[in-house]
Amino acid sequence: MEAMPSELMIMFLGLLAVLVVPGFAMIEAGMARVQNSSLACLKTAMIFALAGASYALLGMNIAQHGLISGILEFISLVFGADAPSPEFFFQMLLAVTACLIIAGPVAERVRLWPLLFFCCIFAGVIFPVLQDLFITQNYLGGLGFSDLGGVNLMHMSAGIAALVAVKIAGPRPSRYADPQNSQAQDHALPGNNMPLAALGTFLLWIGLTALHSGAYFLQDLTFETAQLSRTILNAYLGSAGGAIAAFWLLTFRHGKADLTLVFNAMLAGLVSTASISIVAYPLLVFIIGGIGGILCLITVSFLDRLRLDDVTGAISIHGVGGAWAMLVAIAFNISGILGQIAGLILITMLAAGLSTIVLILIKASIGLCCSERASRHGQDAEEVGVQAYPQFEIRRTGF
């Protein structure tokens, strides 16, 4: 069998990676309550469109030529028609995926418009600036920083931006007990459709695996197509490790395995093994994925203790999984310890700082969250006009 040229592989894996879009849509539609389920789908479609366009128009320039000349070139690109490089589509998908990661945790309270506005800025400016600093220029390269085509940068910066967004937006009404009232209790707000969340998880699995594997070609066009079988097998084993570790731990602690946490841990296992899936032995990948899954579970309960309401668990999956993946790369001599730790800190600070500025400006100008009444009534009725399941007329009125 003759191997496909790298450019073709990038396009093929990029196209496959579009499955992250329905993946995120189904996860959020399943894990939101029924009155906010349609919005999750509309939101995903609009992020697909707007974040992609934003990256195509401005982000790509910034990622390749830096912030200033990127913005100046923006004008010439709109009027010119240079043939895009083969990686372009793939890079655009990284930006879109980052925005979809941010959309999940803030579900059920942040309004559509402010979210889309933030996603345009994240895909068009914040993420490309990070790409320029850490991938294109790689200022920390001398210290040994490296990242698989910017994949871990994407996971981590999106997770951090999501954390900032969750903090600034505040939790969903009635999710956490009123601290003034000692009688009050926290309320879990269970999602409305677990089979849909399961479908989304596996679509996301395929999409992310394609994204991670394609990043090897992005990093190095001479990457052998034959090595692809190893990265895909390792992706499978990493996520298997995450799911098994979580399943075991949850069953051991609660007697039952909590479904959506097992899904989260499975994806965390996949994310945490992205950068080592070419070098590590399968058993090691399995163990590292397992640790990634457990880190994800710990983060979920830690965030709840801090009253940070992450609806889908994406902060734990992508933020913590991405950071863990960067650290693991040190152990396998892919990256140097100094550069990697400096990168981890700088990416965290830059992503958090830039997102905070933009989100606070949005909150102060057009507002971020819907009213409490709209939240109870449902964003589907307020902002979409179409209910997810219109033929079920009896609605849960509690909470």
Added chain:
Amino acid sequence: MKMVVAIIKPFRLEAVREALHAVGARGLTVTEVKGFGQQKGHTEVYRGAEYTVNFLPKLKIEVAINNHLEDAVVQAIRNAANTGRIGDGKIFIYELSHAVRIRTGEDGSDAL
């Protein structure tokens, strides 16, 4: 005439219908309902946080019968709906003062 109203577990409906048919009840109305009894629902865990399911899904069945069928119908529902576990439901019996068949205008027992 009596109106027998019973709250039962949804999966026992078919058995209850057969039992009622066997003792001669001629009509049955079923409604999906939610409610709680002595256990006041139960708690479940979602993403590590507990939540209470206050209202459990049940079926409410209503049967209008002549007086002489009362004991047989109650016994039939008890036998068919009983699983021996908590949450099997309850039976309530009311006096039924009047009944009319809409199509023919028949009245009282003839309408049942």
